[in-house]
Amino acid sequence: MSVKSTLCGALLGAIVSMYSFSSYAQETIHVGTEPTFAPFGFVDDKTSEIVGFDIDVINAIGKAEGMKVVIESMQFDGLIPSILSNSIDAAISGMTKNPEREKMVLFSDPYYVAGQDLMVRKDSVGKYKNMESLEGKGVCVQLGSVGAIVAGSIKDADVKNFNNVTEAYMELKKHGCEAVITGTPVNQFYLVQTGDKDLVHVPESVVRAADLGIVTNKNNTALMKKINAGLKKIKEDGTYDKIYNKWFK
Known part of the structure; x- marks a missing residue:
C-alpha cells in the first residue's frame, strides 16, 4: 500500500470520526435565572449551588431533549436584554407571559400558573x-x-x-x-x-x-421547539409532578 493511500485512508477515517462525534455531541444551552426568587430559583446555603423548581424543570427538559443545561446567575431585569444580545440561550425565572414581553422574546408553553x-x-x-x-x-x-x-x-x-x-x-x-x-x-x-x-x-x-414560561430569542425557534417538546415529555412521564411535589407540597 502506498504512502498516499495510507494518508488518504487516515484522512477519511478522521473525517468520518469527526462527523460521527458531532452527530452525537450533546448540545449545551446557557440558561439565565435570578437566584433570589425561592422556591423557583435560589442559592442553597449549604452547597452554594442555584436550586429550585425552575432549575429542576429546565434540567429535566434538557435531559429529555439531550441538552446539557448551564445555569447563569443574573438580575431579573437583565434576563431579556441578555436573550436579545444572545449572551444566553434561554431564561427561566418565574417569568410571566405578557404582551409587552411577547413583543421581544418567545415564550414556551406554560410550565406553572x-x-x-x-x-x-x-x-x-x-x-x-x-x-x-x-x-x-x-x-x-x-x-x-x-x-x-x-x-x-x-x-x-x-x-x-x-x-x-x-x-x-x-x-x-x-x-x-x-x-x-x-x-x-x-x-x-x-x-x-x-x-x-x-x-x-x-x-x-x-x-x-x-402563566410562567421559559423564554428564548425570537430567532431561536429550534430551541423553543425542543423546550416545548421536553416540557411535554416530562409532564407526560410524571417527572414534572415529582418536581412540583418536591417544591410545593
Missing part, C-alpha cells in the same frame, strides 16, 4: 386584606415582576422597586412600605424557610393568575 398576593407586617394583620386596601399606601415589589404590574394598578400607591424580592421583604420589615406583592408560592416559601415571625402572608388577597 401563579397568582399574586400580599405579605404584610404582623402589626398590620387585618388592615390590608386585598389590593384595594393599599390605595395611597407604600408597596414594595421586585423590579419588572407581575407584582410590579399589579402594584401599578393600585390607585395612588407609592410603589418601591427592588432588584429582588428579599430586598422588598427587608424594606417591609423596616416599615418602608405596607406590603409586598409577589407570587403566592414565593410568599409561602419565604415564611417556611426563614421562620420569620414579623411578617404574615395574606392568601385571601390573591389576584391575577399568570
Whole structure:
C-alpha cells in the first residue's frame, strides 16, 4: 500500500470520526435565572449551588431533549436584554407571559400558573386584606415582576422597586412600605424557610393568575421547539409532578 493511500485512508477515517462525534455531541444551552426568587430559583446555603423548581424543570427538559443545561446567575431585569444580545440561550425565572414581553422574546408553553398576593407586617394583620386596601399606601415589589404590574394598578400607591424580592421583604420589615406583592408560592416559601415571625402572608388577597414560561430569542425557534417538546415529555412521564411535589407540597 502506498504512502498516499495510507494518508488518504487516515484522512477519511478522521473525517468520518469527526462527523460521527458531532452527530452525537450533546448540545449545551446557557440558561439565565435570578437566584433570589425561592422556591423557583435560589442559592442553597449549604452547597452554594442555584436550586429550585425552575432549575429542576429546565434540567429535566434538557435531559429529555439531550441538552446539557448551564445555569447563569443574573438580575431579573437583565434576563431579556441578555436573550436579545444572545449572551444566553434561554431564561427561566418565574417569568410571566405578557404582551409587552411577547413583543421581544418567545415564550414556551406554560410550565406553572401563579397568582399574586400580599405579605404584610404582623402589626398590620387585618388592615390590608386585598389590593384595594393599599390605595395611597407604600408597596414594595421586585423590579419588572407581575407584582410590579399589579402594584401599578393600585390607585395612588407609592410603589418601591427592588432588584429582588428579599430586598422588598427587608424594606417591609423596616416599615418602608405596607406590603409586598409577589407570587403566592414565593410568599409561602419565604415564611417556611426563614421562620420569620414579623411578617404574615395574606392568601385571601390573591389576584391575577399568570402563566410562567421559559423564554428564548425570537430567532431561536429550534430551541423553543425542543423546550416545548421536553416540557411535554416530562409532564407526560410524571417527572414534572415529582418536581412540583418536591417544591410545593
